[in-house]
Amino acid sequence: MIVAALARAGADYFGWLDHVWSAAGCTHPIRLFGEITRINARTGEVLGSTPTTALPDGVIYKACGNRRSAVCPSCAETYRRDAFQLIRSGLIGGKTVPAHVARHPAVFATFTAPSFGPVHTRHIRTHTCTDRRRCSCRPEPCRARRSASAGTCPHGNTLTCFARHEREAEQLGQPLCSDCYDHAAHVVWNNQAGELWRRTKQAIERHLNRSARSRDLAPVRVSHGKVAEFQARGAVHFHILLRVDGIDPGDPAALIVPPTGITAADIDQAVHQAAENIGFLTDHHPDRPSGWPIYWGEQTDVRVITMTGADPLTDAMVAGYLAKYATKSTEITGHTSRRLDAATIGLYADPTGTHTERLIAAAWQLGEVPGWEGLRRWAHMLGFGGHFLTKARRYSVTFQVLRDARIIHRRTQTPSPEVEAIRCKDGLTMKPRSSSAG
Secondary structure (H helix, E strand, O other), rough: OOOHHHHHHHHOOOHHHHHHHOOOOOOOOOOEEEEEEEEEOOOOOEEEEEHHHOOOHEEEEEOOOOOOOOOOHHHHHHHHHHHHHHHHHHHOOOOOOOOOHOOOOEEEEEEOOOOOOOOEEOOOOOOOOOOOOHHHOOOOOOOOOOOOOOOEEEOOOOOOOOOOOOOOOOOOEEEEOOOOOOHHHHHHHHHHHHHHHHHHHHHHHHHHHHHHHHHOOOEEEEEEEEEEEEOOOOOEEEEEEEEEEEOOEOOOEEEEEEOOOHHHHHHHHHHHHHHHHEEEEEEEEEEEEOOOOEEEOOOEEEOOOOOOOOOOOOOHHHHHHHHHHOOOOOHHHHHOOOOOOOOOHHHHHHOOOHHHHHHHHHHHHHHHOOOOOOHOOOOOHHHOOOOOEEOOOOOOOOHHHHHHHHHHHHHOOOOOEEEEEEOOOOEEEEEEEOOOOO
């Protein structure tokens, strides 16, 4: 490797840097090969062509674009910054979103999964620290009881824990008894969480419109931006921005200010009512003929978002928080594999193994039944098959708009009319000839 590095440094090193610039710091770049055709952008005249075999390394590098920081930190950072702009523009405007959205009532809500069995936790009753990321507050005992013998499961394992776990403790999220823990219900809940949210949002919007009608106000619409985050136990929970918009009868697609009678307090009430009452039963499964009940956990938190900066929860803080978690996945559980199949499932699944291995095994076993194949497809995600960052159509701009704007910006950094048409087996892409463009 050292010899190869020295050879590279002595053979047009800066030319090679210019060549790989488009892939930036990507750890898993895509390698394209074919032919590069140079075209005059004004006249369409073909100025010449070069095979990729004549270029450094004989290929063209393209960034992988993976959003997971554990897979590719460089591409994940680009994704995080785009996510920040996407989320924040829905709160303060900009990026084609009208500025009046800053006057719309908005809250930051957190929905959690129910319990599938007792696990080790780190609970802090009152935070005294100034930075939660480096929290040094003293936690409460994990699962304290009056006596250690007061809680014993049918398998003979104690259900008490007097430890005050540190933030990086390996026990966090692990069941006190793996045999008692309902791993099947856990992965099914992960798999159905998206449908539960869909029904919950409908209930929130219905509640707000009932409130509007009772006050003789115009109807409203709820726009959201949602990020899924895995807890240490392997269950997803959702951090969601909820913004109330008005509805223009003459133009339903327009984004207008909602009636002044609807406030953030109304959203708070609607969220809690929906979280407490919305639920459903899944289709039957041979392992559970009656179906699994899908509902939210007891912990539902709602906080009002302010645009002034006077309140601890501002638009920038919320956008930064959600953008950060949009680049995460199952890393917190210790599992980082890609999609599994019959040849690789044995490396990660074990019905009598660790907590995560049991979850993967449960998803794989339940997914062999027709109609439940999604559990096998998403076994590496512990059953969860949804996107980690989603939004309502009218909440803000899309990732595509932000990416297109970045490409145009890079391409217009040079006045040269010549561009390179990179014709490869995967299609045709365009890029400026200058090294200052992407």
